[in-house]
Amino acid sequence: MSKLAAATPSPLRAVWLKWRFHINVLLLLVPLGFMPKYFADAALFRGDSGIGERVAGEVQVGPWSLTLAEFRNEGPRPDPAGPMKFFNAALCAACADQVKATYLRIGKPRSLRAAGVIFFGTPYRMGALLPVPERTPANAELWVTMEGWDGTMHQGSISLSQASPATIAWLNKQGVKP
Amino acid sequence: MTLIRLNRACIALLLCTGFCSTALAHNPMCECKEIPGEQIECTGGFSDGSGAPGVTLDVIGYDETILVPGKLGANSTLTFKKPSAEFYVLFDAGPGHVVEIDQADIQPQ
Numbered sequence: 301m302s303k304l305a306a307a308t309p310s311p312l313r314a315v316w317l318k319w320r321f322h323i324n325v326l327l328l329l330v331p332l333g334f335m336p337k338y339f340a341d342a343a344l345f346r347g348d349s350g351i352g353e354r355v356a357g358e359v360q361v362g363p364w365s366l367t368l369a370e371f372r373n374e375g376p377r378p379d380p381a382g383p384m385k386f387f388n389a390a391l392c393a394a395c396a397d398q399v400k401a402t403y404l405r406i407g408k409p410r411s412l413r414a415a416g417v418i419f420f421g422t423p424y425r426m427g428a429l430l431p432v433p434e435r436t437p438a439n440a441e442l443w444v445t446m447e448g449w450d451g452t453m454h455q456g457s458i459s460l461s462q463a464s465p466a467t468i469a470w471l472n473k474q475g476v477k478p
Numbered sequence: 479m480t481l482i483r484l485n486r487a488c489i490a491l492l493l494c495t496g497f498c499s500t501a502l503a504h505n506p507m508c509e510c511k512e513i514p515g516e517q518i519e520c521t522g523g524f525s526d527g528s529g530a531p532g533v534t535l536d537v538i539g540y541d542e543t544i545l546v547p548g549k550l551g552a553n554s555t556l557t558f559k560k561p562s563a564e565f566y567v568l569f570d571a572g573p574g575h576v577v578e579i580d581q582a583d584i585q586p587q
Contacts, residue, residue: 380525381505403574410566410578411542418574428574429505 344371351425352388356463361446362454364395366402368444368463375470376432383432385467389419395446396423403445404428406436406460412453415445436460438468504528508535508569508577511585512560518584519557522550522569522577529554534570539563 309317343349352369359368367390376383391399403409405416419426430442441457448454461468504526513519522530535556537546545565546558567584569577 379505380527381507384505401573410538413570414568414576414578416574416576431505 347425351390354464356458359444359456359458361444361456362452364399364446364448364454365392365456366390366395366444366446367392368442368458370464370466371427373466375466375473379431381431383434383470384429385432385464386427386429387463388425388427390425391423398448398450399423399446400449401447402426402428403447404430405443405445406430406432406440408441408443408457409445409455412445412447416443432467432471434471434474436471438471506530506569506571506575506577508567508579510567510579510583512587513557514587516560517557518560518567519555520550520567520569520579521555522571523554524571530569530571536568536570537561537565538568539565 340349344353350369351367352371353373355367355369357368358365369388369390371386371388376385378384387404389402389404391402402419403415403417404419405414409415417428417430419428421427438461440460442460442463443455443457445453445455504524506522507525508520508522510518510520520535522533522535524530530550531552531554533550533554535548535550536544537548537558539545539561540563545561545563548556548558550556565581567579569579
């Protein structure tokens, strides 16, 4: 009796024994579904697909200029320090060795100390994580401050709606905060 | 048993890679509130949960004069008397690592 019981598997085990090969082949197919996103992300991180998902345009900053792009074409992401939006930028070819630091801020900076967040990275591809206050007005301007190695400082701006329509959509969705 | 552990480790690793970009960032944070006695208490820190003892926190007038030059104490806070002139608070952890709080954004008591 005990030998017979050992020989006939339970119905669930029978199904497993019959289909396990096919199920495992299906499991191998699962990663294929993620491949397009994986390769798109890899190209974005390596820079093969440009400096960001959406290039906002050129910002003239005194004698210099930079190309500003949204790293991801999406609204700000939540963070313990408040909603954050990642921007990438590339300095103009002529100014790459003249500019010491580049800062980004919503609204005109009061001083160089309060110029906003600093861009990290090489002049050809640098990034900054910009805090976006929830009560930012939809007509806000994004200000770029550049500090040169010669000590000069220049400022330029681009409208937030041009820099990141996704952020404007996010602000409109949030509603006006007091 | 080892296989199960390995599987668990793999799943944890996969989850970590999904969230690592946000976990690595440590942005400056600062919060100010009014406390009794016409005073303002500001607390600084970073988004990774660390405190900011010794970091500069200046109270600056709208005319850019520094009204209260200060540094955060061992408990990452600084208390100062509310200035009579219009002002903003600047938590300054280095170039590009600043938080500005306008007087209008300071929570009343």
